[in-house]
Amino acid sequence: MSFGLFFALAGAALAAATSGLGSAKGVGMAGQAAAGATTDNPDLFSKVLILQLLPGTQGIYGLLIAFICLSQIGIMGGAANPDMPLATGLLYFAACLPVIIVEPISAVHQGKTAVASISMVSKKQETFGKSMIFPAMVETYAILALLISILAIFGVSALA
Amino acid sequence: MSVVPMKRISVIAMKKDRKAVLEYLQVLGVVEVSFKRKEDEVFRKQDMSAQQRMFEQRAAQAEEALQILKNNAPEKTSIAAALTGRVEMSRQEFDEKLARREEILKECSSVIELDKHLAETVSSIPKLKDQKKALEPWMNFDLPLDLKETRKTAIFTGTLQGEYDRESLYTALKKYAGEAAFDADIISADATQTCIFLVCGKKDAAALKEALRRLSFAAPPVTGMNPKDSAAKIDRELEKADSELTTIHDKFQELAKFRDDLKFMSDYFTVRADKYGVISDLLQSRRVFFLEGYIPEPDAGSVQQRLEAKFDVAVTFSEPGKKEKPPILLKNNGFAAPLEGVTESYSMPDKGEIDPTFVSACFYYILFGMMLSDAAYGIILAVATGIILAKFGKKMEDGMKKTMKMFFFCGLSTTFWGFMFGSFFGDAVSVIATTFFNRPDIALKPLWFEPINEPMRMLSFCFLVALIHMFVGVGVKGYQQLKAGQVLDFIYDCVFWWVFIIALIVWLLSVPSMAGMLQLKTLPQAVVKPAQILALISAIGIILTGGRESKNWFKRILKGLYALYGISSWLSDVLSYSRLLALGLATGVIATVFNSMGSMGGRTPAGVIMFIVVFLIGNVLNLAINALGAYVHTNRLTYVEFFGKFYNGGGKKFVPFAANTKYYKFKEDMES
Numbered sequence: 001m002s003f004g005l006f007f008a009l010a011g012a013a014l015a016a017a018t019s020g021l022g023s024a025k026g027v028g029m030a031g032q033a034a035a036g037a038t039t040d041n042p043d044l045f046s047k048v049l050i051l052q053l054l055p056g057t058q059g060i061y062g063l064l065i066a067f068i069c070l071s072q073i074g075i076m077g078g079a080a081n082p083d084m085p086l087a088t089g090l091l092y093f094a095a096c097l098p099v100i101i102v103e104p105i106s107a108v109h110q111g112k113t114a115v116a117s118i119s120m121v122s123k124k125q126e127t128f129g130k131s132m133i134f135p136a137m138v139e140t141y142a143i144l145a146l147l148i149s150i151l152a153i154f155g156v157s158a159l160a
Numbered sequence: 161m162s163v164v165p166m167k168r169i170s171v172i173a174m175k176k177d178r179k180a181v182l183e184y185l186q187v188l189g190v191v192e193v194s195f196k197r198k199e200d201e202v203f204r205k206q207d208m209s210a211q212q213r214m215f216e217q218r219a220a221q222a223e224e225a226l227q228i229l230k231n232n233a234p235e236k237t238s239i240a241a242a243l244t245g246r247v248e249m250s251r252q253e254f255d256e257k258l259a260r261r262e263e264i265l266k267e268c269s270s271v272i273e274l275d276k277h278l279a280e281t282v283s284s285i286p287k288l289k290d291q292k293k294a295l296e297p298w299m300n301f302d303l304p305l306d307l308k309e310t311r312k313t314a315i316f317t318g319t320l321q322g323e324y325d326r327e328s329l330y331t332a333l334k335k336y337a338g339e340a341a342f343d344a345d346i347i348s349a350d351a352t353q354t355c356i357f358l359v360c361g362k363k364d365a366a367a368l369k370e371a372l373r374r375l376s377f378a379a380p381p382v383t384g385m386n387p388k389d390s391a392a393k394i395d396r397e398l399e400k401a402d403s404e405l406t407t408i409h410d411k412f413q414e415l416a417k418f419r420d421d422l423k424f425m426s427d428y429f430t431v432r433a434d435k436y437g438v439i440s441d442l443l444q445s446r447r448v449f450f451l452e453g454y455i456p457e458p459d460a461g462s463v464q465q466r467l468e469a470k471f472d473v474a475v476t477f478s479e480p481g482k483k484e485k486p487p488i489l490l491k492n493n494g495f496a497a498p499l500e501g502v503t504e505s506y507s508m509p510d511k512g513e514i515d516p517t518f519v520s521a522c523f524y525y526i527l528f529g530m531m532l533s534d535a536a537y538g539i540i541l542a543v544a545t546g547i548i549l550a551k552f553g554k555k556m557e558d559g560m561k562k563t564m565k566m567f568f569f570c571g572l573s574t575t576f577w578g579f580m581f582g583s584f585f586g587d588a589v590s591v592i593a594t595t596f597f598n599r600p601d602i603a604l605k606p607l608w609f610e611p612i613n614e615p616m617r618m619l620s621f622c623f624l625v626a627l628i629h630m631f632v633g634v635g636v637k638g639y640q641q642l643k644a645g646q647v648l649d650f651i652y653d654c655v656f657w658w659v660f661i662i663a664l665i666v667w668l669l670s671v672p673s674m675a676g677m678l679q680l681k682t683l684p685q686a687v688v689k690p691a692q693i694l695a696l697i698s699a700i701g702i703i704l705t706g707g708r709e710s711k712n713w714f715k716r717i718l719k720g721l722y723a724l725y726g727i728s729s730w731l732s733d734v735l736s737y738s739r740l741l742a743l744g745l746a747t748g749v750i751a752t753v754f755n756s757m758g759s760m761g762g763r764t765p766a767g768v769i770m771f772i773v774v775f776l777i778g779n780v781l782n783l784a785i786n787a788l789g790a791y792v793h794t795n796r797l798t799y800v801e802f803f804g805k806f807y808n809g810g811g812k813k814f815v816p817f818a819a820n821t822k823y824y825k826f827k828e829d830m831e832s
Contacts, residue, residue, distance in 0.1 A: 050788060057789055061742070064749050076756070129505020129795065136796040143739045147619075150745065154615055 019062020026055025026111025507809025582606025586751025754778025
């Protein structure tokens with residue numbers, strides 16, 4: 001058994017792990033702010049809940065990459081090649097890097113922006129539409145990282 | 161499909177009709193009061209804020225009473241009630257309730273009184289319990305605790321800090337009281353305090369008092385009775401308080417029948433308070449009053465007719481002045497109207513801007529559908545909102561109805577894209593066929609292609625959508641410029657950019673590696689030259705005209721160069737649409753994951769149950785999260801990439817003087 005499969009798996013696992021960590025932190029921060037806003041005005045619940053959930057998508061993107069990677073290397077579906085060349089494994093790992101690095105940071109920052117947006121909505125309910133956009137701007141970079149990882153993984157599996 | 165034109169309306173009527181005219185206008189709800197004219201010698205404003213405050217207070221009282229009832233006798237609410245909004249009230253019901261106004265006010269104060277009583281009773285219980293606890297050490301004592309003296313003796317009853325027995329007590333007292341004669345009994349003692357009863361001759365009272373003081377003597381809980389009796393009394397009071405609580409609870413259940421009255425009271429006084437707010441604004445002479453405001457043009461004629469038929473009034477209309485910014489009311493057809501809320505969330509169109517709702521609606525549904533992109537989820541969304549609309553549509557408030565309609569259309573579009581991309585609960589069809597029926601050949605074939613298998617193809621398609629979306633955005637700007645007769649601006653800001661971008665794309669796609677990456681055919685080399693020339697011409701055009709507001713040519717060219725640099729924002733805007741791919745894949749892949757997790761149990765009865773459970777939970781979760789994602793990111797693409805090209809906003813929403821009620825709709829019936 002070579003180390004190739006290990007690195008490929010490590011890429012997938014780290015993608016899910018770091019993104020999950022980041023989203024957990026982001027959603028957690030936003031959740032505290034949302035709970036505070038809801039105490040003052042229970043009617044805000046559905047609005048602040050949406051804002052709270054925004055930093056959660058990074059975790060999903062990480063999960064997505066993990067699944068795509070697992071299925072491409074055959075760990076899911078049971079066709080894994082235990083003798084995957086080290087170079088291929090490292091390529092998979094590299095393909096996962098954008099997600100591993102960008103998602104947690106963008107989730108935390110999106111969480112902070114969501115906190116600010118929640119306080120904005122709790123002061124002026126009618127700004128909800130605008131308040132949703134600020135956190136969504138942060139997400140752009142999470143999406144770009146996701147995109148590159150997806151394309152890279154498919155590219156690598158086309159090579160192998 | 162546009163901004164409704166506004167007219168200025170002015171109404172002059174007799175003061176004796178003031179109440180009736182205002183109430184009628186409030187019921188019609190189509191005039192926004194806005195005064196331009198100032199006070200003068202004849203026409204003055206009358207301050208009605210005191211009355212307004214009084215009515216506001218009453219409405220607040222009713223709200224308080226309703227809140228109390230909600231806490232103590234909660235109303236059973238169904239989902240249907242949450243969807244249906246305000247209840248309609250006929251004129252007859254209205255009059256009946258209004259006639260009982262004094263009674264309703266009494267009901268209101270009785271609810272508030274009862275709540276006060278409840279608070280007192282609840283707080284009395286721990287107080288009584290404390291008193292009883294304080295009496296516990298005295299239970300063996302059979303004299304009243306406040307007995308101070310007999311004819312010849314002084315009596316001290318109370319507690320000392322710390323624990324004493326008879327001996328140590330005598331020692332301690334003798335130390336301070338010297339020769340004084342006394343007799344002391346210990347009633348009870350524990351580690352913290354000792355309860356004593358001390359008798360002495362009156363002549364020694366002062367000495368003993370001082371001795372006791374030094375031992376930190378404290379008076380007992382005062383009662384006129386002996387401790388046993390008074391403990392029994394406290395017990396009776398506690399029982400009474402308990403039964404009082406039950407009675408109060410029952411009373412609340414009974415008072416709950418006044419809930420509708422209270423709701424009426426809240427609405428009624430809110431409406432009156434609003435009316436007095438307007439009266440404060442009116443210009444009034446001795447016999448006449450004058451009202452100014454905005455009215456949507458289509459309503460102008462009928463309002464004039466109705467007012468003139470009912471009252472002695474002079475209604476005149478005029479066009480809003482050039483510098484004025486009339487309030488904005490949007491009007492769209494059934495397809496686009498649901499998205500008025502989205503436009504409003506961004507900003508109302510400024511004066512002279514067009515209403516972007518219709519054109520953004522055309523793309524909104526498509527973008528949402530591409531992001532959620534699962535036929536089953538689309539069907540669920542469309543059917544659920546469709547049923548709700550069919551069942552409660554008539555009674556629903558406008559805002560809720562629009563939201564439902566929006567998700568209905570979004571659901572339809574999602575269904576369409578789901579079938580295009582071959583996703584139905586992800587790959588549920590093939591998983592079920594393979595796992596449970598052993599037919600791996602059955603699968604839902606996409607009508608077009610599966611993004612998961614050809615992500616680059618999907619990405620190219622997303623970029624195409626991006627370009628169309630943004631070109632239309634620029635086009636709307638151009639349309640406004642053409643309408644305003646600024647043909648040159650149209651050429652500079654729109655045509656140059658269109659040509660520039662298209663030429664660049666053609667050029668890019670004629671490079672084999674670029675076209676190959678996007679999985680498109682390479683364009684023939686013959687187009688390269690014309691494309692380059694066109695790109696160059698339009699780029700020069702942009703440099704020359706991008707900063708045309710500057711007179712200074714040097715400045716102008718610099719600004720033009722900066723405008724050309726705007727191509728980088730086009731690039732990032734186009735890339736931003738890759739979220740269509742990312743979110744679309746996310747829906748499909750997560751559903752697929754849940755399906756394959758569910759099918760791990762194989763073709764056994766337990767496996768089937770497991771599949772159903774995992775399938776249900778997984779897909780509900782996936783639908784919720786991805787519908788939210790699709791909604792947020794469709795808004796983002798609309799606000800940032802699309803509106804960014806042409807729309808500024810900044811208008812003020814039209815807020816008519818109307819009956820802004822919370823519980824009842826008085827509108828229709830009162831028109832008669």
